[in-house]
Amino acid sequence: MVFILEDTINGILMGSIYGLTALGLTLIFGVLKVINFAHGSLLMVGMYVAYWAVTLSGAHPYLTLILVIPVMYLFGYYLQDIVIKPIFKAESEVREPITVIIVTTGVWYVLDNLTLLIFGPHYRTIQENPLRGKMLELGGMLISVPKLWGFSAAVLTAAAVYLFLQKTSMGRAIRATSLDREAASLMGIKQFKIYNIAFGIGTATAGIAAVTLVPFYNVFPTVGVLFDIKGFIIVVLGGLGSIGGAILGGMIIGVIESVGPQFMAATWAEGIVYGLFLLFLFVKPSGLFGVRYDW
Amino acid sequence: MAILELRNLIKAFGGLRAVDGLSLAIEEGQILGLIGPNGAGKSTAFNCIAGVYPPSSGEVYFCGEKTNNQKPWDLCRKGLARTFQIVKPFASKSLLYNVMVGSFSRTKKRSKAEEKALAVLKSLHLDVKKDMNSGNLTIADRKKLEIGRALATEPRLLLLDEVMAGLRPTEVDEMVAVIRNLRDSGITIFLIEHIMRAIMALSDRIVVIHYGKKICEGTPKEVADDERVIKAYLGEDYGVS
Amino acid sequence: MTRENLQKAFLTLVLIIVFGLPLILRSPTYLHILVLLYLYAYLTTSWNLVGGFAGVLPLGHAAFFGIGAYTSTVLYVQYGVSPWFGMVLGGVLASITGVMIGLPTFKMRGAYFALATIAFGEGMRVMVENIDHLGPFNINGPRGLQIPPLNVGLANLMFTNKEPYYYIILVMLIAVLAVTYFISRSRLGYYLNAGGEEPEAAMSLGVNVARCKLIAMAMSSFLTALAGSFYAQFSLFIHPKSVISLDLSFEIAFIALIGGRGSIVGPVLGALLLRPVSDFSRIYFGATLPGLHLIIFGMVLILVMIYLPRGLQQPLTKAYNGLLNRLDRRSR
Numbered sequence: 001m002v003f004i005l006e007d008t009i010n011g012i013l014m015g016s017i018y019g020l021t022a023l024g025l026t027l028i029f030g031v032l033k034v035i036n037f038a039h040g041s042l043l044m045v046g047m048y049v050a051y052w053a054v055t056l057s058g059a060h061p062y063l064t065l066i067l068v069i070p071v072m073y074l075f076g077y078y079l080q081d082i083v084i085k086p087i088f089k090a091e092s093e094v095r096e097p098i099t100v101i102i103v104t105t106g107v108w109y110v111l112d113n114l115t116l117l118i119f120g121p122h123y124r125t126i127q128e129n130p131l132r133g134k135m136l137e138l139g140g141m142l143i144s145v146p147k148l149w150g151f152s153a154a155v156l157t158a159a160a161v162y163l164f165l166q167k168t169s170m171g172r173a174i175r176a177t178s179l180d181r182e183a184a185s186l187m188g189i190k191q192f193k194i195y196n197i198a199f200g201i202g203t204a205t206a207g208i209a210a211v212t213l214v215p216f217y218n219v220f221p222t223v224g225v226l227f228d229i230k231g232f233i234i235v236v237l238g239g240l241g242s243i244g245g246a247i248l249g250g251m252i253i254g255v256i257e258s259v260g261p262q263f264m265a266a267t268w269a270e271g272i273v274y275g276l277f278l279l280f281l282f283v284k285p286s287g288l289f290g291v292r293y294d295w
Numbered sequence: 296m297a298i299l300e301l302r303n304l305i306k307a308f309g310g311l312r313a314v315d316g317l318s319l320a321i322e323e324g325q326i327l328g329l330i331g332p333n334g335a336g337k338s339t340a341f342n343c344i345a346g347v348y349p350p351s352s353g354e355v356y357f358c359g360e361k362t363n364n365q366k367p368w369d370l371c372r373k374g375l376a377r378t379f380q381i382v383k384p385f386a387s388k389s390l391l392y393n394v395m396v397g398s399f400s401r402t403k404k405r406s407k408a409e410e411k412a413l414a415v416l417k418s419l420h421l422d423v424k425k426d427m428n429s430g431n432l433t434i435a436d437r438k439k440l441e442i443g444r445a446l447a448t449e450p451r452l453l454l455l456d457e458v459m460a461g462l463r464p465t466e467v468d469e470m471v472a473v474i475r476n477l478r479d480s481g482i483t484i485f486l487i488e489h490i491m492r493a494i495m496a497l498s499d500r501i502v503v504i505h506y507g508k509k510i511c512e513g514t515p516k517e518v519a520d521d522e523r524v525i526k527a528y529l530g531e532d533y534g535v536s
Numbered sequence: 537m538t539r540e541n542l543q544k545a546f547l548t549l550v551l552i553i554v555f556g557l558p559l560i561l562r563s564p565t566y567l568h569i570l571v572l573l574y575l576y577a578y579l580t581t582s583w584n585l586v587g588g589f590a591g592v593l594p595l596g597h598a599a600f601f602g603i604g605a606y607t608s609t610v611l612y613v614q615y616g617v618s619p620w621f622g623m624v625l626g627g628v629l630a631s632i633t634g635v636m637i638g639l640p641t642f643k644m645r646g647a648y649f650a651l652a653t654i655a656f657g658e659g660m661r662v663m664v665e666n667i668d669h670l671g672p673f674n675i676n677g678p679r680g681l682q683i684p685p686l687n688v689g690l691a692n693l694m695f696t697n698k699e700p701y702y703y704i705i706l707v708m709l710i711a712v713l714a715v716t717y718f719i720s721r722s723r724l725g726y727y728l729n730a731g732g733e734e735p736e737a738a739m740s741l742g743v744n745v746a747r748c749k750l751i752a753m754a755m756s757s758f759l760t761a762l763a764g765s766f767y768a769q770f771s772l773f774i775h776p777k778s779v780i781s782l783d784l785s786f787e788i789a790f791i792a793l794i795g796g797r798g799s800i801v802g803p804v805l806g807a808l809l810l811r812p813v814s815d816f817s818r819i820y821f822g823a824t825l826p827g828l829h830l831i832i833f834g835m836v837l838i839l840v841m842i843y844l845p846r847g848l849q850q851p852l853t854k855a856y857n858g859l860l861n862r863l864d865r866r867s868r
């Protein structure tokens with residue numbers, strides 16, 4: 001019984017980090033109405049930035065947030081501005097620009113393979129790692145410390161993004177654009193500027209996720225793909241565009257992945273995740289917290 | 296018998312009743328005008344009739360049959376066609392292609408569909424542009440194409456949503472003539488329009504709605520003289536006391 | 537010569553070349569590369585029925601490919617059923633599966649369909665990797681299945697040299713192109729294009745958009761599965777990572793998109809231009825510059841989407857038409 005409780009807790013912790021990786025995905029979808037297939041690759045870029053920052057400076061892994069957040073924000077901002085915006089402009093009349101999805105897929109391929117070309121396929125772990133294998137003992141259960149930090153980061157980031165969207169004027173402008181970009185631009189909101197900012201914020205949250213992952217996860221060129229696919233499933237479970245839904249969806253996946261192997265082969269637990277996803281598509285496509293779309 | 300009848304039609308979006316208890320009828324062969332201020336619920340009423348939204352309550356009868364929950368494509372086959380306020384051409388395709396999508400609703404044969412589409416384009420004087428990309432058309436031609444596509448489905452009732460908005464005066468005159476011709480060929484027309492000159496000239500009867508409710512109905516002359524209509528357009532504060 | 541005759545002459549020339557190629561090109565390596573090239577052209581053309589005409593983005597076609605490969609292989613190896621029969625059965629199974637995915641998702645935003653197909657493809661791979669026995673069938677989990685090269689002959693779709701494979705996949709490619717051509721000129725083709733571009737307008741013109749997409753999906757998954765069976769017989773070894781991989785799903789989509797989705801020649805052109813890029817970069821730079829061809833794919837995809845949203849076929853078709861016109865005028 002204790003095992004199951006321990007697995008559940010560790011599952012929730014890891015799952016919240018999954019949720020954090022998916023946060024930017026759901027935010028970007030909410031505003032741009034586009035699934036960013038390159039999101040996992042952005043996470044991967046964040047992990048490499050954090051990895052090199054720690055390795056070169058010897059700083060505490062979490063200290064790299066100071067560097068990773070602004071770097072990733074700018075990366076996302078200009079990625080949207082330079083690569084994605086032209087397509088939005090070309091297809092401004094199309095209600096759902098599939099072409100944009102396709103371009104983000106291109107970005108994914110370029111980023112992953114460029115990284116492979118530059119850094120090679122090796123799995124990397126940070127050497128000076130004060131958090132390696134650190135466990136907290138709690139009534140006979142072992143809880144991973146870096147995952148506990150990851151959980152805190154996920155909850156804090158989600159809360160911060162939520163408050164930002166609700167309470168600040170920039171947040172309100174972003175929400176107005178997400179509801180109706182034409183009306184928002186009539187009110188003087190610059191649609192593409194908002195898109196850039198939303199993309200920047202989404203990428204920055206991927207950066208935060210990257211920093212929380214680096215102390216206990218390998219860094220390699222295709223690491224993003226794992227999180228990408230999980231991220232897609234999470235955002236559909238939670239409801240595309242819902243911030244709380246992303247964290248909760250992540251936790252569900254995390255628990256299945258960590259408790260499942262008690263009862264079946266670990267690879268089957270992965271299968272269950274896909275099954276759950278397809279089940280949701282059939283039964284409740286809007287997810288746990290999503291809104292039904294107009295068609 | 297009325298070709299279209301609405302009985303106490305209500306369409307609510309959340310708390311907002313965009314159409315609120317609307318009843319009206321169109322006799323076959325007539326032109327009925329629907330006017331009202333922006334946001335009055337005109338387009339929403341059209342969408343309910345054409346099967347885009349199921350009504351929240353009330354009934355829609357088309358040709359004597361209750362059609363509340365029927366789908367747009369089924370209604371189209373039964374003889375109901377419509378245009379969109381914001382035109383929606385298949386922009387990467389030619390005019391002929393656009394219209395053939397409509398004419399395919401009456402035949403599976405490509406040659407017949409093409410023949411029909413060409414005839415429709417000719418009747419709208421668009422035949423010279425038939426191979427042009429519809430994305431490159433002027434606003435007036437886009438509106439005409441929108442009508443052409445609808446006509447190709449051989450409708451009995453045609454819903455026209457602001458087909459004259461954005462046109463120049465000469466183009467409006469041309470459009471008025473086009474619509475008259477359609478009526479003379481036996482098609483019943485239900486028309487939303489903001490351009491008063493046009494709607495007054497065309498309509499047999501006019502229905503005025505405001506906040507989803509019908510506030511007045513009558514001949515163009517009766518409607519033009521109605522105090523409630525003037526108030527609706529100019530605001531409640533405008534008193535004639 | 538008139539335009540039509542010119543076009544016919546051109547087509548005949550192409551046919552003579554592709555059918556005569558094995559007579560000149562006797563190297564099995566080159567024939568092998570060509571078979572794979574045609575296979576890709578076939579796959580992208582089948583994908584194009586939904587991805588191009590219906591205007592949605594399927595990213596899990598490897599699942600159908602895998603269904604075809606596994607169905608015919610299991611039936612042949614374990615029950616001695618002719619792969620031709622397994623091929624058709626696999627097609628039917630894939631078709632049913634395709635419709636099942638399309639049913640809930642075609643009514644929603646395109647993003648859902650794209651995600652559902654990815655999850656379906658990956659879920660399928662995980663399943664096959666985990667199952668050794670599916671009822672009476674042995675699918676052998678992650679180890680995959682081998683086809684013993686016995687009983688060679690047309691009835692068993694198995695040959696010792698490459699030429700027969702070459703001709704079979706060539707005929708399949710021509711057939712699928714013909715199907716695409718006829719669909720594009722039929723009511724279904726018009727409806728698919730219309731529904732993909734402006735669903736609301738299409739519906740108002742009598743198009744049941746979701747149903748048309750389902751039909752397209754059924755055909756596309758059927759045709760894709762046929763190629764899976766062919767591939768299994770050609771390579772004589774299949775395993776989940778080779779026939780149900782995400783990479784394959786994406787590569788099919790990429791090639792079709794770069795070539796030009798929604799057009800008939802686009803996907804073929806895409807395969808013709810991009811397959812050699814990946815073959816050669818793998819051969820020459822595979823060790824030194826791994827992933828180079830994928831960087832090229834990604835870059836080309838981004839640039840094409842920005843500057844030529846209708847794909848590389850756009851300028852090429854234009855040039856071809858220009859040439860025809862010039863020849864036409866000169867001959868008058």
Ligand SMILES: Nc1ncnc2c1ncn2[C@@H]1O[C@H](COP(=O)(O)OP(=O)(O)OP(=O)(O)O)[C@@H](O)[C@H]1O
Pocket residue numbers: 308311313331332333334335336337338339340380
């Ligand atoms: N899909 C929808 N969801 C929510 N509200 C809607 C929807 N469609 C329309 N509305 C609202 O319903 C009301 C009526 O809109 P409608 O488009 O029918 O007006 P209209 O009379 O056609 O106006 P206009 O003259 O500007 O075209 C408006 O307040 C509009 O915001």
Ligand SMILES: [Mg+2]
Pocket residue numbers: 337338339380
């Ligand atoms: Mg309107």
